[in-house]
Amino acid sequence: MIIKIGIPRALLYYRYKHLWESFFNELKIDYIVSPDTNRDIVRKGIAYAIDESCLSSKIYLGHVEWLIDQCDYILVPRISGYGSDGTVCSKFQAIYDVVANTFRDRNVNLLSYNIDPRVADFEMVSFLKMGKILGKRKSQCLYAYLKAKQVQNNAQLLEINEQERLLNINKLKILLIAHRYNISDKYIGEPILNLLREQGAVPIIGDIAPKRETLAKSSELTETLPWTINKELVGSIPIFKDRVDGIILISTFPCGPDSLVSEIIIRRVTDKPILNLMIDAQEGNIGIETRLESFLDIIRFKKDEFYGKD
Ligand code: SF4
Structure with missing residues (x-):
C-alpha cells in the first residue's frame, strides 16, 4: 500500500522542514505539505481553536484541517524539551493531544515522534521508531535520518552565508x-x-x-x-x-x-x-x-x- 504523509505548513515545520522532507524522500514515502497560509486556513483554524490559543497555533489547526482527507497520516511531533538547552512552550508540548482531540470525529491518523531527553526520547531514536511505523527497516531509517540531518545542516549553513551577504x-x-x-x-x-x-x-x-x-x-x-x-x-x-x-x-x-x-x-x-x-x-x-x-x-x-x- 502506498502511504501519503501530510505535513502542516506551520509551527515546527519551519524549523524541521529539511529534516522531515529529506527523511521521507530517502524512505521513498510520499508526502504533501499544506499550502501557504491563506484567509480560509486562518478562518478555519480560529473556528477550531479555543479563544485563548495564540494565533500561530490557531493557524496550525487550520493547516491540519486542510490536510484531512488529503493523506493517510498527518505528522504532528510531540516535543517536550531539548534537555539542558531548555524546554518549549506548552503549546508544542500539548499540540499532539490538542490535534487528536480537536479532530477526534474526523478519523485522522496522526504520525508522531517524541523528543523528551528526560525519558531518553532522543531525535534519532524517535525517527527510527517513526520509520518502523511506516514499515521501513531500521537500517533504512538510520541511513535516511543521517542523510536528512546532513541536508538540514547544509540548508542552515546556506542561509547563514546568505544572511552574511545581506549584512554587508x-x-x-x-x-x-x-x-x-x-x-x-x-x-x-x-x-x-x-x-x-x-x-x-x-x-x-x-x-x-x-x-x-x-x-x-x-x-x-x-x-x-x-x-x-x-x-x-x-x-x-x-x-x-x-x-x-x-x-x-x-x-x-x-x-x-x-x-x-x-x-x-x-x-x-x-x-x-x-x-x-x-x-x-x-x-x-x-x-x-x-x-x-x-x-x-x-x-x-x-x-x-x-x-x-x-
Ligand atoms: S511560543 Fe507558544 S504561545 Fe508563543 S507563538 Fe509560539 S506556540 Fe504560540
Missing part, C-alpha cells in the same frame, strides 16, 4: 526577532518582510544564526529563560546588534513567552530603536504599514542627524 549590503538593516513560523508565514510575517523591502530596508532574520552560538549568547541578556527557541532568538541580538540599524519584535497574540521576552529585550537593549509588533487574529497586519514607515523614518532621521545628509 549598504542599506538600512533591520533585525527581526520572531519565531520562524511567524516570520516565514504568508499571513503573519511575509507582509512585514515585503513592506520592509519596499521601503528600501534589508530584513535580517534573528532565527538565521548558528544555534549553539545563540544559546550561549542569550545569557548576555537574561540567564533565566526556560524556552530554547526564545533563548536562541534573544541570543541572536548580541550577534547582530552592532551590524543593524534597528530591531523589530514580532509576536502573535496572546503569546506568553514572547510577551515576557519582548519586555526583557525592550528594557535591556537600550542602544537600538525597537518596534514591538503583535499580530492578532482579528486585525492581522492592519495598521502595521504606518507603524513600519514611521519607524524607518525615525531611524533614517537619526542616522542623518548623526552622520549628516549627503
